[in-house]
Structure formats: C-alpha cells, structure tokens
Amino acid sequence: MANIEITDLSMSYQKDKKILDDLSLNIKDGELLSILGPSGCGKTTMLRLISGLIPIQKGTIRVSGKDISKVPVYKRNFGMVFQSYALFPHMTIFQNITFGLKRRKLDKKTIEKKALDILDITGLSNLKDRMPSELSGGQQQRVSLARALAINPSVLLLDEPLSNLDAKLRIEMREEIHRLQQKLKMTTIFVTHDQEECFAISDRVALMNKGQIEQLDTPQNIYKNPKTEFVARFIGYDNFISKEWAESKQWQFHKEITGKLLTIRPENIEIGSGENNLLGKVISKNFLGNYYQYIVETEIGTLKVNTTEDQSSTNAEITLNFPKQSLIELEDK
Amino acid sequence: MIIVLLILPILQMFLPTFTGDQFFLEKYLSFFHSTGNMQVIARTLIIAVVTTLVTLSLGLPTAYWISRLGEKWKKVVSIIVLFPILTNAVVRNFAWITILGKNGVINNFLMQLHIIDKPLTLLYTNFSIVVGSVYLFLPIMITSLVSSFGQLNFEVEEAASVIGARPMVVFFKVILPQLSVGMLTGSILVFVGSLTAYTTPQLLGGNKNMVLATLLQQQSITLGDWTSASVVAVVLTVIAILVMTIMNYGTKLLDRRNTK
Amino acid sequence: MRTRIKFSSVVGFLVLVILVVPLLIVIVTSFGQESAISFPIKGFTFDWYKNVFQQPDFVEGLKMSSIVAILASFLALLVGTPIVYVLTRFDIHHKDWFQTIFLSPALIPEIVIGFALYQALVISLQLPLFISLIVGHFLLCLPYVVRLITAGMMEFDESIEEAAWMVGYDKLTAFFKVVIPNIKQSVVAAFILSFITSFNNIPISLFLNGPDLNMLPTSILNYLENNYDPTVSAVSVILMIITALMMIIVEKYLGLNKLT
Structure with a gap:
C-alpha cells in the first residue's frame, strides 16, 4: 500500500489569491484521513492535486517515497469517488466496473472474477446489468465506489461522496465506506464539509482554512481540544x-x-x-x-x-x- | 484554419476596393453617387424591414397560440412549422411563382370569378419579394418566439388579471415586455436573413427589382466587374454586421433588465 | 383574455394554412398533364417525375449536392468537435474571442462568402473548383456544429471524463470512449443540420459551380430561368420527401427539438 507525503504545496488560479498556501501533510499507510473545512478552504483543490486532475504548481507530493508530480493522472492508479458519482452513463454497472480493468493487461477471466468480487463485497451483484440511470442515488454511489476499488488502487480519494444523499443513506454509506476501508486497509483521503460524518469514520482529521491546515489530529482531540478559534467555531x-x-x-x-x-x-x-x-x-x-x-x-x-x-x-x-x-x-x- | 479560409479571402476582397487614383474611398463614393445603387440599397433595407415587421406581427399571435396548445397538438404544429425551414428555398419560392404568376393560382381564380379581366402583375414586383421573404422567414420567427413563450411566466399574467388589468393591457404591459428578447432574437434572424437573401429576390424579383445580393451576383457573374462586385459585397457585409451588432447590443440590454 | 385567445387561434391557424398551402399546390401541380404549370390541374400523370430523372443536371446535381453535403458536414464535425472540446474544457485566454471567430462564418452573408472564396481560392490560388466548394460548405456548416456540440458539452458532467482518467485512460482514449459516446446525440444532430444546410444552400454554390459541377438547388434555379413546367414541381416534391425523411429519422432517434 502507500503513504503520502505532501510538502509545501501551493496553488493559485489568480496572481494574488492563494487557494493552497505552503501546505504540508503526511498520510500514513492504511490510514483514513479526512480533510474537513468550509467551502472555498482549498480542500477539493488539494484532492485534485493529489489525484493529478490538475497539475502541481509548487511543492511536491510523494507516494511511497516516489515523487508523482510528473506522473500523469491516468498512470497514478488512484481510485476516486466523485460528488456527482460520475458513472459512465452509456455503460452497464458491470461495464462501469470493468472499464478500468480492461486498460490493465489482464485476461478476460481475471477481469470478470475481479469485477464479480468487487460487486459482491459492495453488495451490487444483482444490479450488474442495469444502466446507471436506473439506479437510486445510494446505489449509484456504491457503484462509483466499486468502480474506484476495482482497479486495486494504491490510494482511495473521496470527494464529498455523501453530500448528494439523504440523511439516512448518508449514515449507511459512510459505514459502508468505513467497513470497506478497514477491510482493504487502503490509504484513504476523504474530503467533506460535514464534521459528523468525518468524525465518525476518520483516523485523523485535517481541518483546513484559507489554504492552510489549522489543526491535524484525531477526531477526539479536535473535538476536545480545538487549537484555534476557527477550529473551535467550526466544530460548535x-x-x-x-x-x-x-x-x-x-x-x-x-x-x-x-x-x-x-x-x-x-x-x-x-x-x-x-x-x-x-x-x-x-x-x-x-x-x-x-x-x-x-x-x-x-x-x-x-x-x-x-x-x-x-x-x-x-x-x-x-x-x-x-x-x-x-x-x-x-x-x- | 478559419483565418486562412475565411478571413484572408474576405480581406483580399476588401483591399482592392480601397484603392483609387486620387482617394482610397473613391470606389465607394462613386458607388453611393449612383441613384440606381442607392435605390438598390433602399429597396434591400425596406424589404428587410417590412419582412421583419410582417413576420413579427403574424408570428406573435401564432407563437402565443402554439404555446397554449396541448402537448400533442403542439408537436404536430411544430412539425408543420419546422418542415418549411428544412425545405429548400428554391422549392418554397417556386411555390409562390405558381401562385403569383401571370397564369398563377390567384390570377386564375380572380379571372374565373370575373373580378378582373386582365391578369394582375403580382410576380416580379417588390410585393412578391416581400411575400416570398415573409413565407421564407415566418417559421424562423415563430420558432424563436415559441421558445421565448416557453420561458414566459404565465402566473404573472394571471396575477395581472387578478388585480384587474384588462386583457389588452395585460398583453401589452405584461406579456410583451417579457418577450422582448425573443422578439429581438427572431428579428435579428429575419432581418439579416432577408437583407442578405439571394434566392427569393432572384426568383420572385426578376431583373428590375434588384437587391444587394442579386446586384452582387449580376456585377460579378453576369458583367464580370469584380471590383464593383467587391464594393457591393463590402457594403452588404458592413450593413449586415452593423445591424447584427446593434440588435445584439439591444438584446443584451434587455436581457440585463429582465434578470434584474 | 378570451378574445385574445380567440384572435391568436384564428391568426395562428391561418398562418399554418399559409405555410402549408403553397407546398400543397406544388405537390398537386406536379401531377398535371399540361406542359405549363396550372392549378387546378387537368388530367393526372407521373411523366414529370420521369422527366426529372432524364435531366442530367438534376441527377448529377442530386449526387453532387449529397456528396458535398456529406463531406462538408463530416469535415465540420472533424474540425468543430475538437475545437469545442478545447474551448469548453480548457482555460484559454480570450475564449470569447475564439468563440466569435469560429462562429464568424455565420456573421458574413453567405453570398459574400461564396464570392470571396471564388476570388481567393479559385482565381488567386487556382485551387480546383470542387475543393473550393467543399471549403465554402465547410465554413457554412461549422457554426452549426460549434453551436450544437457546445450545447452538448455543457450538459456533459466533466467528472465523468475525469473518472475515466482516474481508472487509467489517457485523455485521447477517454475522449473517444467516454466523451464521444455521451455527446453522440449532439454530434448526430449537428451532422444532420449541417447536411440539410449544405444541401439546401444556394448563395455559396452559386459562385463555386461550373460545367461539371452542378449542385441540385442551382440546377433547379437555372432550369427555372429557361423553363416553366411541372418538372420543377416534381423535383420539388422529391426534395420535400427527402426533408420529410430526414425529419422522421431525427424525430425517431433524437427528437426534433434537438435541431432548433
């Protein structure tokens, strides 16, 4: 698996407006780390920089000691779950999940076995021949998670995966994510603006404000001992x-x-x-x-x-x- | 690629028109000095204006009617409106030759009823160009108006009626202002379309009733006077772009007012 | 309110009648036996349809118009789709500026485009007429492609494409395997609209045709200058049938509202 070291990461779209400001952060192997913060704090930008969807302007990101700045997004082998699920609308659930596997040099049988395994552990086996539009929001998000896990990624990135679900499903899905993450021991970064869902499943939480980390700690410590006024206000x-x-x-x-x-x-x-x-x-x-x-x-x-x-x-x-x-x-x- | 294929040829067409023995606008001065040419410009503009006004006044009630039809009938009517748009202009203008011609439908009909004893000259007049242009562009006007009726908030109309406004007042004070953007968009399409149209004036206008587009064709292909043709082309292009810019600007102004 | 609805229904219905009747007259006259077009017709014959296929200009023109329309639409898609992709997906300086350039052929009167291209490509560069004709129709189609594909791209969730990158597809492969299948409807609609626009065009073809290069609409125009018989009605009916077929195909696979 993988640990991630982020050093002095900076990012700005306009000249004097920094989205990320010399941010450093280490994520341990197999850890579920949440990035928590209000909208506009830079949390999504950070996730997109790690994923490779946007290029790094300044600073380095190392995964298992290897600098990935020059590795294009499609070669990073990270799994990502999007806020809008982003399923391929023109493919069945099964095709959605095998789409990434087909890129890897595997024979047909292996692909099918891997896909069926993933469908099994995410509880989607009976939906595999449906189209995404025929699924409920919760089911779509499950498929999105399954698709990300199918390629056996070294890192799992979750971009506000629960924010489009209703309250009850949200709790169900976060338990599901937690369960799978523990089972697969996968290094996971979870971006959210909801402190409850973040505290419930995270090993550690990085609370961000204005492109910087205000506090990095376990959920318990953040809750009991907020370090700054911003953190204190944010968690009530x-x-x-x-x-x-x-x-x-x-x-x-x-x-x-x-x-x-x-x-x-x-x-x-x-x-x-x-x-x-x-x-x-x-x-x-x-x-x-x-x-x-x-x-x-x-x-x-x-x-x-x-x-x-x-x-x-x-x-x-x-x-x-x-x-x-x-x-x-x-x-x- | 666009630059090479379009802008450069246009420039190549523009440049020779700005040369002259004494003065760079010489060719334009002599173009505008000719009464014949001025008549052509005036005719072109008048036809475009009249066409726009007629399509607008026929299009508004039609679009209003369509927007209030049930789903099924709306679809049928939309198909009837769309069909002419997608049919070749030659076909549509030819239809009017058979109607307006010396032995055409109208003259035949009136003669048989003994209302007239000599065929009327309907074809190859300014009138026939306008009729052809209206026929050509009416569906386009209706389509843009229907889409703007689609965004219309009928509750506002009901609200106005509830507080006691009379129907005509409601129409002019409540509905029309909401439609102004759609009306302008449709008018741009129709005005510029009829301003630059070639087929209709060629088929229905004959040789006497020239407009800029047919003049351009005559100067170049028939007479082989390429420089004069270029002048006509430049004049036509400038008028078209000018009109579009002004009307687009108007649309933007109205749009801002509506979103406020 | 009642009176207004009544009034608009009457006008709307009349407008529909005005839109349909001229085309019906053309259809009826195509079956008349007399050699001059008359309405109502005397007798009934299919001879004029036979005559259409005996006119080499019409048969060759139909072929040429189809070839040119397919090639030009195809080229416009080939060039337009990547342009739209880049314009909608990447942060480019002066985006509006590029947008205007790609839509600019729509700003210039078609007849001027034909005239300018004839001067630049055929006379100055000595390019073959056919190539110049394709260029002209390509420019004609490009704005439609840009407009429709842009609308398609706007509806397409960017994350879906990113998801394909994340699971291991490079940008080019992802474009073909994920983006194209999902904007397919817009691509098809753009192709059909381009095809119809090019197929029906006269002003551009007017300058860029020659003895061996006849387009159907200009052939009909030429035929009309020397003849006035129901052959034109018959060929018009054939064109209407083509339009109707197109509309049925579009309605079946895309829904007609995709075209407007």
Whole structure:
C-alpha cells in the first residue's frame, strides 16, 4: 500500500489569491484521513492535486517515497469517488466496473472474477446489468465506489461522496465506506464539509482554512481540544471569553493560561453558581429534542447554554457556572 | 484554419476596393453617387424591414397560440412549422411563382370569378419579394418566439388579471415586455436573413427589382466587374454586421433588465 | 383574455394554412398533364417525375449536392468537435474571442462568402473548383456544429471524463470512449443540420459551380430561368420527401427539438 507525503504545496488560479498556501501533510499507510473545512478552504483543490486532475504548481507530493508530480493522472492508479458519482452513463454497472480493468493487461477471466468480487463485497451483484440511470442515488454511489476499488488502487480519494444523499443513506454509506476501508486497509483521503460524518469514520482529521491546515489530529482531540478559534467555531464551540476579562474576575483555571482567548462548549456551561460565575438574562429558550438551548445575554456578549433538563425560562435572571476543567485555551493567531 | 479560409479571402476582397487614383474611398463614393445603387440599397433595407415587421406581427399571435396548445397538438404544429425551414428555398419560392404568376393560382381564380379581366402583375414586383421573404422567414420567427413563450411566466399574467388589468393591457404591459428578447432574437434572424437573401429576390424579383445580393451576383457573374462586385459585397457585409451588432447590443440590454 | 385567445387561434391557424398551402399546390401541380404549370390541374400523370430523372443536371446535381453535403458536414464535425472540446474544457485566454471567430462564418452573408472564396481560392490560388466548394460548405456548416456540440458539452458532467482518467485512460482514449459516446446525440444532430444546410444552400454554390459541377438547388434555379413546367414541381416534391425523411429519422432517434 502507500503513504503520502505532501510538502509545501501551493496553488493559485489568480496572481494574488492563494487557494493552497505552503501546505504540508503526511498520510500514513492504511490510514483514513479526512480533510474537513468550509467551502472555498482549498480542500477539493488539494484532492485534485493529489489525484493529478490538475497539475502541481509548487511543492511536491510523494507516494511511497516516489515523487508523482510528473506522473500523469491516468498512470497514478488512484481510485476516486466523485460528488456527482460520475458513472459512465452509456455503460452497464458491470461495464462501469470493468472499464478500468480492461486498460490493465489482464485476461478476460481475471477481469470478470475481479469485477464479480468487487460487486459482491459492495453488495451490487444483482444490479450488474442495469444502466446507471436506473439506479437510486445510494446505489449509484456504491457503484462509483466499486468502480474506484476495482482497479486495486494504491490510494482511495473521496470527494464529498455523501453530500448528494439523504440523511439516512448518508449514515449507511459512510459505514459502508468505513467497513470497506478497514477491510482493504487502503490509504484513504476523504474530503467533506460535514464534521459528523468525518468524525465518525476518520483516523485523523485535517481541518483546513484559507489554504492552510489549522489543526491535524484525531477526531477526539479536535473535538476536545480545538487549537484555534476557527477550529473551535467550526466544530460548535459557540462561546468565547477573553482571558484578560476572566482573570479580572478571578476565575480559576486548571492550568496556566498563555493564550488570549478561552472557549467552552454550550453543554459544559452549568446553570447555578460554582467556581467561575457570570450573571445573565435568558432572552430565548428553544427545545431541540434531546436538549434545551438557552440564549443568554451577559456582560461579555450573548452566550449559548445547552442543558438536558428544563432549568429556566425566558426573561429569567440566572447565574452561569463555567467549570475550570471545561475551559479550553486557544492559541493566538 | 478559419483565418486562412475565411478571413484572408474576405480581406483580399476588401483591399482592392480601397484603392483609387486620387482617394482610397473613391470606389465607394462613386458607388453611393449612383441613384440606381442607392435605390438598390433602399429597396434591400425596406424589404428587410417590412419582412421583419410582417413576420413579427403574424408570428406573435401564432407563437402565443402554439404555446397554449396541448402537448400533442403542439408537436404536430411544430412539425408543420419546422418542415418549411428544412425545405429548400428554391422549392418554397417556386411555390409562390405558381401562385403569383401571370397564369398563377390567384390570377386564375380572380379571372374565373370575373373580378378582373386582365391578369394582375403580382410576380416580379417588390410585393412578391416581400411575400416570398415573409413565407421564407415566418417559421424562423415563430420558432424563436415559441421558445421565448416557453420561458414566459404565465402566473404573472394571471396575477395581472387578478388585480384587474384588462386583457389588452395585460398583453401589452405584461406579456410583451417579457418577450422582448425573443422578439429581438427572431428579428435579428429575419432581418439579416432577408437583407442578405439571394434566392427569393432572384426568383420572385426578376431583373428590375434588384437587391444587394442579386446586384452582387449580376456585377460579378453576369458583367464580370469584380471590383464593383467587391464594393457591393463590402457594403452588404458592413450593413449586415452593423445591424447584427446593434440588435445584439439591444438584446443584451434587455436581457440585463429582465434578470434584474 | 378570451378574445385574445380567440384572435391568436384564428391568426395562428391561418398562418399554418399559409405555410402549408403553397407546398400543397406544388405537390398537386406536379401531377398535371399540361406542359405549363396550372392549378387546378387537368388530367393526372407521373411523366414529370420521369422527366426529372432524364435531366442530367438534376441527377448529377442530386449526387453532387449529397456528396458535398456529406463531406462538408463530416469535415465540420472533424474540425468543430475538437475545437469545442478545447474551448469548453480548457482555460484559454480570450475564449470569447475564439468563440466569435469560429462562429464568424455565420456573421458574413453567405453570398459574400461564396464570392470571396471564388476570388481567393479559385482565381488567386487556382485551387480546383470542387475543393473550393467543399471549403465554402465547410465554413457554412461549422457554426452549426460549434453551436450544437457546445450545447452538448455543457450538459456533459466533466467528472465523468475525469473518472475515466482516474481508472487509467489517457485523455485521447477517454475522449473517444467516454466523451464521444455521451455527446453522440449532439454530434448526430449537428451532422444532420449541417447536411440539410449544405444541401439546401444556394448563395455559396452559386459562385463555386461550373460545367461539371452542378449542385441540385442551382440546377433547379437555372432550369427555372429557361423553363416553366411541372418538372420543377416534381423535383420539388422529391426534395420535400427527402426533408420529410430526414425529419422522421431525427424525430425517431433524437427528437426534433434537438435541431432548433
């Protein structure tokens, strides 16, 4: 299989607008790495550079130690799943899957066996003689995955593969991708803007912003310890507190704070007094199924507080407690 | 390749017309000085204008009618409209010779009813050129109007009726403005088409009623005066491109207004 | 609203009648026994159809027109398709500029194209007439090809082509194995429209024909100058049948709306 080393990758379409800015990243052999970020952060461009669909302007990409900058896209032997599935509309499912195999010098029997194997493990055997237009979105995406895997690629690239599916299918498909990836131990890069699907299946996540990686870590670490304000905001830390203000109120911290900004998740703020207190007024209360959300106006701005029990009501004056274990320090930018 | 095959020949045609003993526009000055030539230009333009107006006023109600037909009838009518477009212009003009000629359908009919006792001169007139051109270009106008009716939002019309606008007001104030782009597109095709058409004026206009295209043919093939023919060609090309540019610009302006 | 619908139905219906009746008259007159075209006809005969096939100009013209139309359409596709592919797929500077150049033959009056090509290719370069004729018809067809193929390429998802590269096909092979099969409809529509346009053309052929190089439409035009008998009606009917056949083929495989 393969590991990928990306060094100082830069890309710009116009002179002074960089899509990628000296980006470096190592992907381990057999790892599922997600590239997460808002639209326009450069994640798709990065995937297209790795795939070879667009040429590298600056920087290097090595796969298993070999520089692939000069290798044309059709010789890279990478599998790719597109957002629009991009099945060949004029071929049956079986032909779609064998299309890549026919390029490789294999005899007819081997091709057929390989294709049937892939159809089997992706659960598509009964659809093999259908045309793509006769399939549902979920089935088409399965075929797209099967087609990418059929050529036995050294790297699997997934470009927002789930974004055209409805919520239920999305979960089903991401489990499928996860299962196949674990089974085949294939180095996989998964581009998405959805943190939930990304956290669910990734070994590591690279969170991108403005052509750079803000944080590269396991899903757990990113969730528990966002490094920057951007990362914190992106994964749902809605409350920000300046250190200067907190110190002036003699708040307590579980360790020494060097950064200027602190953050806390809405569900970690408690209603009632405790070690770090702040007064506020509830300006709205929303019931969101498994929790209640309070929008609370305080002297440091509007904060979001989530609780499992109904603890207050609109217009109530309340005291909020910020447990020191839950306060997370952010790096200065 | 296009440059070699098209632009260069056009340039080669242009250049000799800009030479003269005293002045580079000499040949154009003498061309425009001739009353005969000016008549030809005027006739060409008038025929194109009249043809455009007639096709537009016949095309609008027709396209409106087609756009409101059910799927099945719409298809049948579209085929009837498309068929002439794809049929050779000689055939379509020839049909009008048999209708407008001295012993043609119309004259025969009127004489048999004793409305007239001498055949009318219908063929080889400006009138017959216009009739032929309208017949030639009407389907094209209808097709472009139908496609713009297809994009028309009929709910706007209903909304206007609901707030009490009278039918004619609705048509002129609500529907026509939405169609202006389609009308202009159709008009460009018809105007430029009839401006540069050769077959119709040749067959239905005869030798007396020259237009620029037939003049070009006469100067070159019949008289062998290639330089004069080039002048005619340049004049025709310039008028055609000028008209197209202006009308395209108009379409763009309207388009911008509509998307706002 | 009612009155307007009524009014437009009446006009629309009349327009349809006007479009159809002249062609019907031509069909009827082709069976008349009298040697001058008259309507209504006296007697019934197929002789004029026999006469069509006894006119070497018509028979040779039909052959030549078909050959030229097929060659020119084929060439236009051969040149036009890669051009459109490059224009739609690659980031090229001055894209609009190129687009205009490739559509430019449509801006120049056809009769001027014929005239300019005659001067440049036949007189100056001494190219054989047949080659010049093909060039002229190629230029005539190219804008249609560019327009239709561009529309086809726009509908085609770029990722599908990229998917073929990803599984191991170089760009050229992918173009033939994946792009072409998926824009096949546009290619066929472009070919048919080119064929019809070239086959029906007069103004370009007018300058680029000769004793051994007769095109059917110009042959009919010449015949009409000296004769006025139902042979022309008969050959017109034959042309209409060809048009109808084309339309049936297009409707069956593509749907007629592909052509407009």
